[in-house]
Amino acid sequence: MAERLYLGIDLGTYQSTIASSAGKMHTIETVVGKPKDPVARNMLGRDVLFGADALEKKLACNIYRPMAAGVAQDDEANLAAAKAFVTHLIESVDPEEFDEVYGVICSPSHITFTDKSNLVATLRGQVNAIMVVSEPFATGFDQDQYMGSIVVDIGAGTTDIARLYGTFPNESDEDTVLEAGDWLDVILMDLVSKKYTGAQLTKDMVRLWKEKYSYVGGDDRECMVELSVEGKKNVVDVGDIIRQGCEQLIPFVVNGVKTIIATADPEYQPQFRNNIILSGGGSMIEGVADMVADQLADIGDVRVWCVENPIESVASGALKLAGVMPDDQYTAIN
Template structure:
């Protein structure tokens, strides 16, 4: 069995499986296999106990949580499932600055917008563990941008031969919203001949797919708070996840909110987004009491 980049490199000869869809377990056997592979990287001797803190999309419902517990319970000795935006906020938090009155604690009065591959998760944080009412999950994210970009390319170049992996890579290397700042070409095969075709505008169109729903969800989530709290949260919207790296997306979201009359809205990018959730998970693991961890036999 091949995993990750190795599987993608050998894709011509493999039947690729995607354990997750929209951030949720959809292929349970594949999810068990992949998590088993991850465990083997942590404890290759197979004898050590391994406990895991795992992020889930915001407001995951009971059947989807049960699937995740099943996949985790097959591989880990104990585990915790925590909303991913909350883990991101903990990862952003700098404990050394908590006593600084000028420091804005991301766990208090902020909104995390985590743009992933399968889902975009929004979470109000007010200094305590978020409830379902504090979270919104948009089942549209990076994978949907890939699909939209492929559709746009096929519409413009109907004879081109495309592979999903190639579309994802050109998007990840050149993603932006707003006016194109450079010419982007993609090597495609048309009628058996290689050609370099211009796809700049198509990338921009595809990447804007998420902006309206994010803006609408930010507004809806803010309305669930008292006005004073909502004003503080809207002034501290933090983007994270792979989709946060789309050039121009913080500015576009902020401008759209201003156009809707939210003049105090401020949207910023979290630094080092790839490490935030894992850093937050480590903090949770250190804070959790023994009785808070789930046992596979009891999950």
């Protein structure tokens, strides 16, 4: 019998994770760099760079974030970058040792149906058959919590919310909120530039501060960071700003959850209220589960908790699903 490799692939706005049935798991930032000119090409010694490697050399490269919100998915350069990225991601788990490859894929929810046909084109030649599922469903499956739960994936591009009750969720069971990690970076950048006039900031700088210090609730903490004002080094406290910015995200998450619960079958609503699961990078904001629970208190008793592996949960759930789905659930793509 042909030896088959199963893959769980989480293509994310900010980072992507692949998990294979041969026991491999990798996370790579969804970034592609192409050398800007022959000098850069010569210096870098390669035609294309990925993830952290591309970001380190960003001044010498044209940088593509092929899954980012707002990027035209049918733009030729972006499509080529997406294809190169997906190929790199899949090659990182050595698929050539197998006769066939079956993959369960999650892609950002802002990628629409027509873009999904580009996704298939991107995967052609890499995998033999695919099945596309949503991020919250993959997470719920990973956590063995797909029979009566609300899963909230707070990613970079979007916050995706689904109610799960033991079957594949349909469109009405899922909702997407546009406020997520990238949105928060913009909010934080704005707050920092208001407090420290003339501060020279990039989104990447602010994102790193957020990832290091993020919290909500309690007293202001001291979070010292280095920034330049007109080229001059300053060390400043952004603790109050980090809290204020992160707390602005919470009502969007809470309202999304409330809507998904309110439109559910009333008999299931107590079960949903009692099992609200946070995942994705945004679930690493310290105190987020407690604050979401507090703000949900007006709909009754709730239980809100965070998964332990928020970055890998989608890919590992997709892999788990890949192994148990009958072949007729897959679409052959070659």
